[in-house]
Amino acid sequence: MSGKSRYWLVKTEPTSYSIDDLARDHKTYWDGVRNYQARNTMRDDMSVGDKVLFYHSNANPPGIAGLAVVTGPPIADHTAFDPEHKHFDPKSRHDRPTWMMIELGFVQKFDRFISLDELREVSGLDDMVLLQKGSRLSVQPVTEAQFHRILEIASTIMSESLTYQTFPLNSSAKPALIS
DNA sequence: GCCAACGTTGGC
DNA sequence: GCCAACGTTGGC
Numbered sequence: 348m349s350g351k352s353r354y355w356l357v358k359t360e361p362t363s364y365s366i367d368d369l370a371r372d373h374k375t376y377w378d379g380v381r382n383y384q385a386r387n388t389m390r391d392d393m394s395v396g397d398k399v400l401f402y403h404s405n406a407n408p409p410g411i412a413g414l415a416v417v418t419g420p421p422i423a424d425h426t427a428f429d430p431e432h433k434h435f436d437p438k439s440r441h442d443r444p445t446w447m448m449i450e451l452g453f454v455q456k457f458d459r460f461i462s463l464d465e466l467r468e469v470s471g472l473d474d475m476v477l478l479q480k481g482s483r484l485s486v487q488p489v490t491e492a493q494f495h496r497i498l499e500i501a502s503t504i505m506s507e508s509l510t511y512q513t514f515p516l517n518s519s520a521k522p523a524l525i526s
Numbered sequence: 527g528c529c530a531a532c533g534t535t536g537g538c
Numbered sequence: 539g540c541c542a543a544c545g546t547t548g549g550c
């Protein structure tokens with residue numbers, strides 16, 4: 348096992364595929380990525396078990412909606428082979444696929460999403476790829492420290508939401524650590 | 527809808 | 539290899 352990041356962030360427009368869709372499907376192929384750097388990340392660096400922040404872009408507000416996990420290794424993105432498909436790419440051939448995808452499994456939907464504004468405000472996340480000017484990568488690395496900082500924020504959010512309930516706090520209601 | 531910041535394409 | 543034109547991303 349290499350020393351590369353085991354934490355990632357993926358972007359998706361919720362109108363096309365949201366955290367609720369992933370919760371419903373339990374897992375999904377992360378197809379349609381048509382950027383070489385993102386492709387390389389999926390092909391070369393992601394492995395089953397890696398932890399993933401699930402980000403809603405072009406949303407109101409944009410932000411991290413929950414957690415996912417890599418459940419399937421990189422394989423050819425079959426949508427590139429289908430001339431009828433929106434993401435068809437004639438360059439990609441079965442014997443030498445241009446585009447790859449991994450499979451993602453649902454872990455958790457946050458009670459309240461962590462908005463982009465909030466991510467910019469809190470400490471410890473200044474270096475996140477997501478927050479860099481002009482950053483548009485749809486699959487990007489996250490450091491272990493950044494990942495745990497975000498779980499910390501999510502955990503605070505989860506306990507805040509519990510204070511509105513009338514029954515006793517249930518300690519198991521915190522975000523589950525995936526390991 | 528606007529538009530900044532990229533990434534890709536293709537003529538040369 | 540250069541770079542202008544074009545297409546896309548994604549916040550606002």
